Amino acid sequence: MINRRDILAGLGATAALPLLSRGSLAQQAPQLITVTRRTLEVKGKAATVYGITGPTGKPGLEMALGQRFTMRVLNDTPDATILHWHGLTPPYGQDGVPMLGQDPIGPGKSFDYDFANTRSGTHWMHSHMGLQEQLLLAAPLIVRETDQPLFDDQEHVVLLHDFTFRDPAEILAELQGGGGAHAGHAMDHGAGHGAGHGAGHGMSHGTGGGMGQMTGGMLNDVVYDAYLANDRTLDDPEIVSVQKGSSLRLRIINGSAASNMWVDLGALEGDLIAVDGNAIHPMRVRRVPLAIAQRADIRLRIPESGGAFPVLFRPEGVSQAAGIVLATAGAAVARIAPESEPAPALDLSQELLYRAVARPPEEPVSRTEMLMLTGGGPDYVWGLNGKASMHDTIFSVREGERISIMMHNMTGMSHPMHLHGHYFRVTAIGNTVIDGALRDVVLVPPMETVTVTFDADNPGTWAFHCHHAYHMNAGMMGTIAYTSAA
Numbered sequence: 001m002i003n004r005r006d007i008l009a010g011l012g013a014t015a016a017l018p019l020l021s022r023g024s025l026a027q028q029a030p031q032l033i034t035v036t037r038r039t040l041e042v043k044g045k046a047a048t049v050y051g052i053t054g055p056t057g058k059p060g061l062e063m064a065l066g067q068r069f070t071m072r073v074l075n076d077t078p079d080a081t082i083l084h085w086h087g088l089t090p091p092y093g094q095d096g097v098p099m100l101g102q103d104p105i106g107p108g109k110s111f112d113y114d115f116a117n118t119r120s121g122t123h124w125m126h127s128h129m130g131l132q133e134q135l136l137l138a139a140p141l142i143v144r145e146t147d148q149p150l151f152d153d154q155e156h157v158v159l160l161h162d163f164t165f166r167d168p169a170e171i172l173a174e175l176q177g178g179g180g181a182h183a184g185h186a187m188d189h190g191a192g193h194g195a196g197h198g199a200g201h202g203m204s205h206g207t208g209g210g211m212g213q214m215t216g217g218m219l220n221d222v223v224y225d226a227y228l229a230n231d232r233t234l235d236d237p238e239i240v241s242v243q244k245g246s247s248l249r250l251r252i253i254n255g256s257a258a259s260n261m262w263v264d265l266g267a268l269e270g271d272l273i274a275v276d277g278n279a280i281h282p283m284r285v286r287r288v289p290l291a292i293a294q295r296a297d298i299r300l301r302i303p304e305s306g307g308a309f310p311v312l313f314r315p316e317g318v319s320q321a322a323g324i325v326l327a328t329a330g331a332a333v334a335r336i337a338p339e340s341e342p343a344p345a346l347d348l349s350q351e352l353l354y355r356a357v358a359r360p361p362e363e364p365v366s367r368t369e370m371l372m373l374t375g376g377g378p379d380y381v382w383g384l385n386g387k388a389s390m391h392d393t394i395f396s397v398r399e400g401e402r403i404s405i406m407m408h409n410m411t412g413m414s415h416p417m418h419l420h421g422h423y424f425r426v427t428a429i430g431n432t433v434i435d436g437a438l439r440d441v442v443l444v445p446p447m448e449t450v451t452v453t454f455d456a457d458n459p460g461t462w463a464f465h466c467h468h469a470y471h472m473n474a475g476m477m478g479t480i481a482y483t484s485a486a
């Protein structure tokens with residue numbers, strides 16, 4: 001937690017950054033980011049997970065826009081790893097995806113990143129190796145607007161996780177073996193539930209209450225032991241002390257491996273001001289859908305009367321939740337009920353209303369690429385256009401083109417689709433054309449169509465994938481390759 005006083009005290013250093021970044025500091029010493037293994041206690045039981053310690057000793061990184069991204073990542077774990085800067089658009093070779101311009105960083109080894117960062121906002125960093133993300137190899141990456149170091153009286157960053165005591169590789173093998181929690185197609189919800197996962201618990205069959213949600217759709221592949229907000233469970237939540245009548249900016253990151261969540265502001269109302277780090281025209285909200293890997297910036301005002309205000313993070317189809325409590329001095333913090341009615345499936349009814357603040361230059365779309373999101377049968381193979389492609393090229397682009405991707409989800413599960421190296425605008429949901437949010441992850445619900453449009457302005461070979469860790473590792477990933485690139 002940071003308040004305005006701390007920022008002002010440190011302003012001397014921060015204010016100097018934009019001047020120094022004008023090329024004169026190309027040789028500046030890198031800041032150290034260390035990937036670690038650590039022990040985390042969850043519900044009274046110890047688990048070995050990963051962690052990321054930033055230059056200040058805290059998890060992750062906070063920096064100012066205009067500051068060059070000059071970082072040394074040290075791998076202080078026994079496993080090869082790699083860090084992806086989710087939300088930044090580095091040049092090819094520094095994106096942190098294995099086999100796409102960069103090799104994994106071996107145990108005890110380090111890798112230096114150095115590029116001019118142009119992206120502010122609420123972002124995050126995470127491993128792009130196998131299923132390491134499920135083992136909490138993730139941390140916030142906050143890039144503050146330079147001349148307004150603090151947007152409100154107070155800011156608070158919340159990183160969300162789904163948590164399991166099990167070995168994620170074992171979970172994936174079980175899913176692929178057909179004996180896992182995955183129910184395959186939307187309609188065969190009667191079969192195959194969670195042998196070895198605690199059958200039925202935490203799973204939803206979709207109540208049909210959502211917008212166009214097919215009844216019977218399985219919402220989750222994995223049954224989790226807990227959900228975490230800043231590493232804490234709901235029975236021992238983080239208490240954030242706030243001032244009566246003050247404003248607060250929550251920067252929320254869904255770092256889950258496989259759980260789409262609702263942000264539930266409870267008794268409070270807020271203004272959603274940015275998604276995936278990019279400003280939208282503020283929208284008054286009580287709930288915000290936050291798909292895997294998405295971010296939301298919400299401004300809240302704490303009532304003059306004070307009190308304790310839980311903010312919950314509720315995975316779709318699940319009765320458990322994670323949460324934090326915003327509390328003014330002396331307020332009694334009541335215990336939060338550990339379970340409630342399962343949260344409904346995320347839908348796009350709110351996405352439809354988002355309007356980006358930034359306007360791209362008027363320019364016709366060069367081409368529209370059709371992309372089928374496929375798979376999810378009993379074999380748990382997922383894919384794009386009918387094949388599990390991983391590093392295969394889905395389509396090629398030339399620098400300077402404006403490309404639309406029309407994604408058709410042919411499966412029974414929703415997919416949070418993420419493009420590396422670029423932002424896209426959400427330009428249509430179904431047949432409804434919109435001037436939507438600028439994002440790097442968009443949710444495509446079952447049997448729905450979402451169109452996004454991006455400008456090809458960053459040559460390379462870029463990953464485009466479902467951010468659900470098990471779908472991605474089971475094939476729902478491909479690349480978009482610039483024809484000029486290697």
Ligand SMILES: [Cu+2]
Pocket residue numbers: 414415416466467468471472476
């Ligand atoms: Cu997916």
